[in-house]
Amino acid sequence: xxxxxxxxxxxxxxxxxxxxxxxxxxxxxxxxxxxxxxxxxxxxxxxxxxxxxxxxxxxxxxxxxxxxxxxxxxxxxxxxxxxxxxxxxxxxxxxxxxxxxxxxxxxxxxxxxxxxxxxxxxxxxxxxxxxxxxxxxxxxxxxxxxxxxxxxxxxxxxxxxxxxxxxxxxxxxxxxxxxxxxxx
Numbered sequence: 408x409x410x411x412x413x414x415x416x417x418x419x420x421x422x423x424x425x426x427x428x429x430x431x432x433x434x435x436x437x438x439x440x441x442x443x444x445x446x447x448x449x450x451x452x453x454x455x456x457x458x459x460x461x462x463x464x465x466x467x468x469x470x471x472x473x474x475x476x477x478x479x480x481x482x483x484x485x486x487x488x489x490x491x492x493x494x495x496x497x498x499x500x501x502x503x504x505x506x507x508x509x510x511x512x513x514x515x516x517x518x519x520x521x522x523x524x525x526x527x528x529x530x531x532x533x534x535x536x537x538x539x540x541x542x543x544x545x546x547x548x549x550x551x552x553x554x555x556x557x558x559x560x561x562x563x564x565x566x567x568x569x570x571x572x573x574x575x576x577x578x579x580x581x582x583x584x585x586x587x588x589x590x591x
Contacts, residue, residue, distance in 0.1 A: 426509040434492030435506050438462045443484045444587065446512035447471055450490040450497075450521025451565060457495065463487035467518070467565035474578060479586045486510055490525045497525065504529035508554075513587050515553075517545065517560040530554060548580045559584060 410418070427441055438461045439447075453465045463471065468487065476482055488506055490498050498506070503525055507515060517523045523545050527534060533554045537543040542551035547562030561580055567573035 423509070430502075430506050430509060433502065434494065434496075435498065435502065436462050436489040436491070436493065437487065437506070437510070438464065438468075439486035440483050441486055441510060443486045444513040445475060445480060445485050445584070446507065446510050446515045447485060447487045447518060448490060448507070448515060448522045448526060449487070449518040449565070450523070450525060451519045452489065452491060452495070453565065456489065459493075461487075462489040466568055470568055471516075471518075471564065474581050478581065478584065484586075486512065490522050500525060500528040500531075512556055514557040514559075514584055516581075516584070517558065518564040519566070520562060523547075523560045523562070526558070526560075530558075548576075550583045557584060 423441060427437070430437070447463055447468075449462060449467070452462075453460070453467065455465050456462060462468070463485075472482065472485055475485055488503075488510065490503060492498055507526075507529070515526075517526050527545055530553055534543045534545065534551075537551060537553070539549075539551070541549040545551060545558065545560045547560045549560070551558045559580060561577055563573075564577055567577045
């Protein structure tokens with residue numbers, strides 16, 4: 408007889424803890440629930456984040472979490488990843504890919520142009536296999552299936568918060584990403 412369900416669960420949790428600890432030791436900045444179905448990736452830090460604040464702790468994070476909740480995601484069902492490290496230096500593409508894969512989201516939301524550039528580099532081989540040019544280039548607002556996850560580039564979410572029309576555009580883009588399972 409194989410391992411029990413509880414033993415398998417503990418193995419999965421231990422694996423995730425080890426991967427996340429390894430990423431944190433290398434300066435990767437993460438926030439939220441590591442076991443969530445949706446990952447928010449940003450490349451343009453706010454002033455608070457530049458001063459050591461957690462990713463998505465500011466106005467953009469609050470707005471994104473509210474939008475996800477309006478779409479039917481549970482309040483705790485989000486994780487966030489910065490494309491810069493503790494020292495403010497951009498992550499290299501392999502490390503970013505490792506972090507995204509360790510978090511293993513069903514959906515990845517790329518919040519701004521700087522993050523999109525690095526995600527394109529990290530997933531270049533996967534993107535090159537897509538038939539649609541717009542999907543392969545992660546064109547803002549175009550939903551793509553990449554490496555087993557839905558991926559959507561918003562194109563400047565934080566910058567949109569001060570413009571009603573741009574906020575509506577972001578909401579329109581986010582509505583493409585309803586939860587894949589039952590709403591909470």
